[in-house]
Amino acid sequence: MFRESELRIFIDGALRVFETLTSQAATVGSPYLVTDGKPGTYEYAGVIDISGIRKGIVYFTAPRGMLTVLLMRMQETDTSEENMRDLVGEVANTISGNARRDLGKGFVISVPNVVSNPADGVAMPHSRSFVIPINWRTHAAKLVVCLQ
Amino acid sequence: MDGRVATLKMMIVDDSNIIRRRIERSQQIDRLEVVGSASNGVEAVELFKRTDPDVVTMDLTMPEMDGIECVERLVALKPSVLILVVSALADKATAVEAIERGANGFLCKPFTDRQLNGALEELLGGR
Amino acid sequence: MKSPKGTEAGANRRVRLDIILIVAACVAFLGVVFIPGLRLAKSLSNDASALKFVSERRSYTLAVRNAVETLQDRLDSGGYVQAPLDQLRKAGEGLSDAVTRMSGAREIGVFDTPTETTALADPQIKASVTALDREWSAYRAHLAPLVAFHGIPFYDSESAGTHLNPEGRKLADATTLALQEARQAIPRMDADFIAVTDALEKSAAASTSRLSLVMLVGLVLAATMVSFAIMLQLARKKQEEAVRDAQAQMQRIFATMKEGLFLLDRDLVIGSAYSAATKDLFKRDDLAGLSFEELLKGLVPEKTLDTAMKFARVLWSERTKENLVKSINPLGEVEVRFQSEAGGASTQYLEFDFHRVRAGDDIAYLLVSVSDVSARVALANELKASQEKTQAQIDTLLNLLRVDPNQLSSFLGDSDAALQMVNSILREPAREEAAFRKKVDSMFRQIHAIKGEAAAIGLTTVEERAHGFEENLRALREKRELTGNDFLPLIVKLDDLFTHMQSIRELLGQLSRLQEVVRNTGRAPAAGAKPARATKPGAGESTIIEPLAAGADLAIMLKQLAERVGLENGKAARVEIAGAAALPNAYRRVVKDIAVQAVRNAVMHGIEAPQARRDAGKDPCGVIRIEVADQGAEGYRLTIEDDGQGLATEKIIASAVQKGLVSEAEAATFGPKQVMRLLFRPGFSTYEKATKDAGRGVGMNLIANLVNESGGKIGVSTSPGKFTRFTINLPATSAAGSSHEAA
Structure with a gap:
């Protein structure tokens, strides 16, 4: 059975990025399950592959609007595609770093892969995933955990 | 008893009465004769001085004096003594430490009769 | 595996052995060939020079005799005597010198004595030399007057001619005597000389033959050493090859393993x-x-x-x-x-x-x-996980076997809908605390219903999970601040419930296929049973999940619930149900939910323990009566009554005060109706210990909610020691008519 502590490791990674980059904490929205294999994405997603004891993916996805504001909060005026991707990659990186440190035993965690405007969303390995909305200011991003 | 081979005296140290009896009952090495058993380290050292055993089976977690210290004392009393640590494998570091202090081998609890006798044979080796 | 070090050590040992053998061979060669050879060569050379010396000196014996003979001739003929005398002296001295030197030989050290004498140490030669010495000494005495003579032995006058003078006569006599003695002595001395040369020759021959033997031995030894060296070389080469091979092999192994x-x-x-x-x-x-x-x-x-x-x-x-x-x-x-x-x-x-x-x-x-061994460990983990899963499946399966298939089927449908509902509640975006709190309440109802139903049909694996979920929700209710973080355990539990339901569905599918196979093989064994797959799927399912007469499943479920809860609480209770068939489909679910809670409450709180009942003169087995009455336009009336201890108003008030639902002063002003209303307040329970069947004070509250949601009304009447009766009026529904007719 999937454990809440495992879920929390990923979430903590995501929350930490907001905290450290903007010194304004993000909050966790009401989490839910998606059973049809389509948890959905915003414009940008940083995807981490996980293998070992559990196999699957974890991704962080955020809309352009949120990323733009985030960049601005970071005193970054260049809101190019490149910078958007970098930012999402940074969040995913922190999540995977957290996971590497805390999951350890039997998990192999990949370097994140950033996709923008995924036409069909992200390819999900299983139909059921956990979706954890991440709210920051008025914006919403989400963390999708699809592991078996 | 086989007259050609010298009998070796054996002592059992374990805080569990059941394990002590179990080892005594199960050991089937002809030239081993159980001369006593102790339920803690202090008792074991006393009994060792009185009976001068050649072979000792030793539990590690015991009241009064733990197995590691006991191993050290017994080896100091008689460097040629053969000590088989018989203990649950909760912590390999403790087991390795017992070997470091002079125990000769390790048998993991729980054990079968066959494992016990195999370990004792191995312990006696050339003797 | 053969260690490289081991081979090396072996090689070292062999090399050491080689060196020892070579040194030994050298020592042997020195001892057996070289030193004796040198010695023999020395002795041979000694023999040769001695032989030369002795042969040379032997001639002096003849020279002595010749000199004496010549002297006599000269004396007879009045010749000149000086020359033979000189000759005699010279020969005599030579012979004396030879004898002295020959007999002067001592016990010899090989290297420190004059060469010519060393060979003469032989005892035989010594004997001959001694004889020679003696003979020569004896004979030399005869020669002494001759040698001592100086001057002229003749008178020399014209008249008388030459004739011997007195000294001459003496000389002549001595000469005659010497010559006479020489006939014996000289051959004897000569023989001694010959004996010495013979002995020397013999010794030289012996040395020669010994030397050749030594040479032969040396040759053999040398040949042996050479062949040994060759062998050694070959062996070493082979060994080096073996080591090279081993190394190459090792390298290959090391490279490929x-x-x-x-x-x-x-x-x-x-x-x-x-x-x-x-x-x-x-x-x-x-x-x-x-x-x-x-x-x-x-x-x-x-x-x-x-x-x-x-x-x-x-x-x-x-x-x-x-x-x-x-x-x-x-x-x-x-x-x-x-x-x-x-x-x-x-x-x-x-x-x-x-x-x-x-x-x-x-x-x-x-x-x-x-x-x-990562793969092995991963596999072991998977295996363990799958074993755990299998164990859980077996537990569930055993559980399922006790559950009525019809009830199970309707339960699965209902609970899936409820779980989906829970998920949609969760999915509503929420940022404010109030929104989260509302979610908790909504989810609670759904989950509680699932729990109640699962308990009713005896599906403990689901009941336990739902109970865990409910406990979690309960904790959230009491928590001061609520955020999405607090909901994380819920989705994990929800996921688990979904997964569990799914596995139940799968097991059920497998069971129905199994039953098909069993039935087919049982019915037409001779005709050749069709493969299970070929059977019409509908046929198999219909026998397992065949709709019973309306209400029958409810009756069975409630009876089992009462039995189980009774058993767990040391009570006995049976359910009597009437008029359930009159219930329209629209109310089936809500009535079931209400009845489940009510029956559970009745057993937990209403029915007394068997002994208490006997003491009160009642049947030890309690009775719970459930009656559904169709009242036409008035709708339906559901009556649930138990013959238990009834409700004690003091107990209700005490509990409500203790829970902080009302103050003591407030409660004192309550009439009986108001007291009864306390029963339906959230968080009320008269049961001391919380179990999954009762005690959370949610049962009555849930009933009240369900009745409210249906637009109905609920009433309670009780008589201490006799009964508790809940009367629930549900309004008529438009849907009720059609299903009513169908039933």
């Missing part, structure tokens, strides 16, 4: 030879000369490293029985974390195995083999 393999010396430093795989396993090239500690540092936790180093060290102690410590090898299956340059880390499981390598009796090395 998947295992990491290296040697540790006494200081636990890695040797220069290791398998290629070792580098890959540890992701580094600088293994040779690296300490074992350095190798492991950072890969394994500090404590494991410490234990591993101790373990490796105790293996060097002869006290430690190698085979008796394998089980405590701290690196037997160890998780290692490699930090990559990119900052990532990968985790692998490595298995280290230590073997002692002995050279002779000593431990020379520890051979360490390392293999990557």
